[in-house]
Amino acid sequence: MKNVVISGADRNIGLELAKQFLNRGWRVFAGRFLMELPLLDELKEKYPEALSIVPMDVSKEESVLAAAEQVAKEAGRVDMLIHNAAGFGDHSGQKGERTDYSTFAVPYNINALGAMRLVNGFLPLMKDSDIKRLCFVSSEAGVVSVAHRTEVSSYCMSKTALNMALRLMFNQLQPMGYTFRLYHPGWVRSARVEKPGDPVPTFEVDGKLMGKFWPWETAASAAEQFIEDRDWEDRLVLIDNEGAAWPF
Numbered sequence: 580m581k582n583v584v585i586s587g588a589d590r591n592i593g594l595e596l597a598k599q600f601l602n603r604g605w606r607v608f609a610g611r612f613l614m615e616l617p618l619l620d621e622l623k624e625k626y627p628e629a630l631s632i633v634p635m636d637v638s639k640e641e642s643v644l645a646a647a648e649q650v651a652k653e654a655g656r657v658d659m660l661i662h663n664a665a666g667f668g669d670h671s672g673q674k675g676e677r678t679d680y681s682t683f684a685v686p687y688n689i690n691a692l693g694a695m696r697l698v699n700g701f702l703p704l705m706k707d708s709d710i711k712r713l714c715f716v717s718s719e720a721g722v723v724s725v726a727h728r729t730e731v732s733s734y735c736m737s738k739t740a741l742n743m744a745l746r747l748m749f750n751q752l753q754p755m756g757y758t759f760r761l762y763h764p765g766w767v768r769s770a771r772v773e774k775p776g777d778p779v780p781t782f783e784v785d786g787k788l789m790g791k792f793w794p795w796e797t798a799a800s801a802a803e804q805f806i807e808d809r810d811w812e813d814r815l816v817l818i819d820n821e822g823a824a825w826p827f
């Protein structure tokens with residue numbers, strides 16, 4: 580059985596990724612950040628053996644190391660690592676208004692440094708895998724050359740930092756046999772409800788459905804891209820859910 584670890588798997592794209600891998604017969608270690616959300620517990624009832632729920636806050640090294648220890652005890656080996664977790668943070672108009680710069684560090688710590696913590700924490704468990712795949716859910720929001728937004732967004736900046744971290748990791752780890760996937764999920768209707776029981780948004784604004792894809796649609800594309808081998812593993816490319824390559 581192949582083993583995959585997914586960060587931020589409580590809901591939306593992360594949860595749907597867990598389902599995709601379970602349906603394909605993988606053993607899934609689903610990172611839980613939101614202790615009060617029951618969706619992973621419900622999935623566990625359906626897959627009592629194949630799904631393990633692993634508490635993991637990627638913004639804290641000790642939490643990632645404790646998660647890696649749990650996976651080491653339960654499986655001993657990781658074949659695929661998926662950094663899906665993200666924080667969103669603040670933005671500034673940069674027209675003279677005051678900005679709380681401390682909030683800008685929050686998504687950077689989760690999205691970019693979180694990827695580094697995850698790789699550093701789990702890499703020792705991947706050395707005996709014959710797959711050795713490192714997958715990262717990034718975003719077109721971090722692409723500098725085609726950036727179209729006007730607000731200075733901590734989220735966009737953090738995804739740019741993630742992309743650079745990956746490029747540097749790729750330079751180091753690809754020659755050692757690790758393979759990489761850098762994925763943009765498209766504009767997805769992810770429901771960010773504050774607490775269990777809050778109404779799930781309809782995604783309708785003025786009678787129009789906002790977003791382009793449902794989380795399960797992009798998770799299905801991601802799973803295919805993450806699992807499929809490429810005969811061009813010596814290149815790192817940002818690819819979206821429809822298969823289009825982006826500059827990054």
Ligand SMILES: NC(=O)c1ccc[n+]([C@@H]2O[C@H](COP(=O)([O-])OP(=O)(O)OC[C@H]3O[C@@H](n4cnc5c(N)ncnc54)[C@H](OP(=O)(O)O)[C@@H]3O)[C@@H](O)[C@H]2O)c1
Nearest residue numbers: 587591592612636637638663664665716717718766767769
């Ligand atoms: N939805 C889109 O249109 C879109 C577009 C481009 C890229 N993406 C990327 O797709 C990925 C999944 O996003 P999504 O749409 O499914 O949104 P999401 O539901 O917010 O997914 C991110 C998950 O990570 C969790 N998380 C936050 N901080 C964490 C931490 N410190 N440690 C571990 N987990 C943490 C979040 O919990 P909380 O909700 O409690 O913070 C949430 O469950 C993200 O990397 C996002 O940047 C999404």
